[in-house]
Amino acid sequence: MKLISFTVPCYNSQVYMKKCIDSLLAGGRDxxxxxxxxxxxxxxxxxxxxxxxxxxxxxxxxxxENGGHGSGVNAGLKAAEGxxxxxxxxxxxxxxxxxxxxxxxxxxxxxEGRLPDLYVTNFIYxxxxxxxxxxxxxxxxxxxxxxxGWDGVKKFRFSHMMLMHALLYKRENLLKSDTRLPEHTFYVxxxxxxxxxxxxQTVYYLNVDLYxxxxxxxxxxxxxxxxxxxxxxxxxxxxxxxxxxxWDEINKMPKGLKxxxxxxxxxxxxxxxxxxxxxxxxxxxxxxxxxxxHIKERDKKLYKKLRHGSYAxxxxxxxxxxxxxxxxxGYDILCRKVKLG
Numbered sequence: 306m307k308l309i310s311f312t313v314p315c316y317n318s319q320v321y322m323k324k325c326i327d328s329l330l331a332g333g334r335d336x337x338x339x340x341x342x343x344x345x346x347x348x349x350x351x352x353x354x355x356x357x358x359x360x361x362x363x364x365x366x367x368x369x370e371n372g373g374h375g376s377g378v379n380a381g382l383k384a385a386e387g388x389x390x391x392x393x394x395x396x397x398x399x400x401x402x403x404x405x406x407x408x409x410x411x412x413x414x415x416x417e418g419r420l421p422d423l424y425v426t427n428f429i430y431x432x433x434x435x436x437x438x439x440x441x442x443x444x445x446x447x448x449x450x451x452x453x454g455w456d457g458v459k460k461f462r463f464s465h466m467m468l469m470h471a472l473l474y475k476r477e478n479l480l481k482s483d484t485r486l487p488e489h490t491f492y493v494x495x496x497x498x499x500x501x502x503x504x505x506q507t508v509y510y511l512n513v514d515l516y517x518x519x520x521x522x523x524x525x526x527x528x529x530x531x532x533x534x535x536x537x538x539x540x541x542x543x544x545x546x547x548x549x550x551x552w553d554e555i556n557k558m559p560k561g562l563k564x565x566x567x568x569x570x571x572x573x574x575x576x577x578x579x580x581x582x583x584x585x586x587x588x589x590x591x592x593x594x595x596x597x598x599h600i601k602e603r604d605k606k607l608y609k610k611l612r613h614g615s616y617a618x619x620x621x622x623x624x625x626x627x628x629x630x631x632x633x634x635g636y637d638i639l640c641r642k643v644k645l646g
Contacts, residue, residue, distance in 0.1 A: 307337040308411050309389045310476065312381025314341045314374050318395035319348040321519075325393060326356055330363065331401035335408050338364045339381045344371030375486025375493035382479065388415075389424065390476040392469055392497065396519045403513035407473070410511055414452075421452045422478045423505035428470035428516035440514055441471065447510035454507060458561035461568050463616065469494040470516040478504045487545065490538045491531075495576075499569050500549045503558060536580040536589065540596050543577040546570060547600050552607035571615045578620055 311329050315322055322340075329338045338360075340353040350368055357364045367380050378392050389411070393399065407426060414420050427442040446459045461467075482501040486493040532539070547570070555566050581593045601608040611617060 307387035308332075308335045308408060308415075309391060309473065310337050310339060310381070310385035310387030312339045312341060312378060312385065312390070312392050313395050314343055314377025314381065314392070315345060315349045315353065315395040316343045316371065316374075316377075317345045317347045317349060319345070319352055322349065322352065322395040325395050325398045326364075328398040328401055328404070329393065330360065331399075332404055332408060334362065335412075336363065337385070337387055339367060339384055340364065341367045341369065341377040341380050343369060343373070343377045372488040373490055373493075375490055375496075376488040378486050378493070378497065379488075382476075385476055387476060388420070389473050390479055391473045392494075393516070394519075397470070398517050398519075399515055400513070400517065403515040406513055407511055407515060410509070414509070419452060420475065421505075421507040421509040422475045423502075423508045424473040425467060425471050425508060425510045426473070426513055426515040428468065428518050429514050430520050431517050432520050441465070441468070442512065442514075443467070443471070443510055444512050447508070449510055449512055452507050452509050455559040455562035455565075458508070458565060460564050463568075463572060466569065466572060467498055467565070468518075469498045470518050472498060474501055474505065487541060490541055491535050492539050492542045495542050495569075495573050496545050496549075499546055499566070499573075502562060502566065503550070532580055533583045536577075536583075537592060539577050539580040540592055543573055544596060544599055546573060547607060547611075548603065551604045552610055555607075567610075570611065571617070574611055574615065574617050575620070578617060582620075 309332065311332075313322070313325060313329070318325075326338060326340065329336060338356070340356065342350045342353055350366075353364075353366045353368075357366045365384060367384060369376070369380055372380075374394075381392070382390060403426065407424065411420070411424070425443055425447065427440055430439040430441070432438065446461060446465075447453070448457050479501050482504040484497060484500045486496055550566065555563055557563075558566060577596070578593075581589050597608070597612065600611065
C-alpha cells in the first residue's frame with residue numbers, strides 16, 4: 306500500500322521539474338508520484354516518461370490536454386491510490402529528511418490503528434532572487450505529538466494561513482468532500498485548502514519544514530503584475546469558496562474549525578479586493594458588484610458577515626481609487642512579511 310500519493314501538475318516544466326520529482330522519490334516504495342502533463346509544449350512529457358520507465362513501481366504519468374492547474378489536480382486525485390494525497394507544484398520541492406520523518410509518523414499511526422484525517426506540516430517560502438526564506442509554521446496554533454480535533458486549533462492572525470503546501474489529506478475523506486477545482490483558473494489552491502477541511506475531523510501537526518514554495522519567477526501566478534491582470538479568476542475562486550458552505554453550516558462547525566473557515570474567507574476576500582481594486586475600470590467595478598450580488602442572493606447571512614462584519618468592511622467605504630492605494634500598500638507589507646516579492 307502506498308502511504309502518500311503525490312500529484313505534480315506540470316505545464317512546460319522541463320527546466321525545473323527534476324528537482325521536484327527527485328525530492329519525492331526519497332519516499333521510496335511508500336509513495337506514488339503522479340506526474341500530470343497538462344498539454345506542455347516543451348520536453349515535460351518526455352522527461353515524465355523517463356521517470357516512469359526508471360521507477361515503474363512509483364511513477365505514473367497522465368498526459369492530457371491543457372486545462373490549468375486545477376485540472377491537473379483533479380486528474381491526479383482521480384488516479385491516486387495512496388492512503389493520503391498531496392499536491393506538489395512542479396517548481397517546488399520537499400525536504401527529504403522531513404518527508405521521511407512524516408512517513409515514519411504515518412507508519413506509527415497506521416500500526417496503532419489511529420490515523421488522523423489530516424496531517425499539517427510547515428512550509429517555506431524560498432525567494433529566488435536573494436536567497437532569503439520565510440518559514441510558515443504552526444507550533445503556536447496547534448498541539449504537538451498527538452492527534453487532536455479542531456477545538457485544539459487556536460485562532461490565526463490575519464497574515465497566517467494553512468495553504469495547500471501545509472496540508473496532507475486522507476484521500477478517502479478528500480473524495481467525500483467532492484472537491485473539484487475549476488479548469489483554466491489560477492489560485493484554485495485557495496479552494497483546495499478550504500472546502501475539504503470540514504471532512505477532516507482529526508488532525509496531527511508535525512513540526513517539520515517539509516514543503517519548499519519557490520517564489521520569484523516572473524511568470525508565477527503570485528507575481529504582482531499577474532495577479533492584477535487575472536483578477537477575474539480570483540473573483541471566480543472567491544465565488545466558489547462562498548458557495549461551498551453557508552454561514553449557518555460554518556456556524557455549526559467545531560469552534561476551531563469555524564474560526565479558521567471564517568478566517569480563510571476573510572483573508573481571501575481581502576485578497577480578492579486587492580486583485581480587483583488594484584486598477585480601475587468600469588468592468589472591474591461591475592464584476593466586483595456582481596460577486597457581492599451573488600453572495601447576497603445565495604446567503605444573506607454570509608453576505609452580511611463579509612460585507613459588514615469583516616476586515617473588508619472598512620475598505621468597502623473607501624472610494625475605488627483609495628481602495629486601490631490602501632490594498633496595494635497592504636499587499637506590499639504582506640509581501641515583505643513573507644518575502645513574496
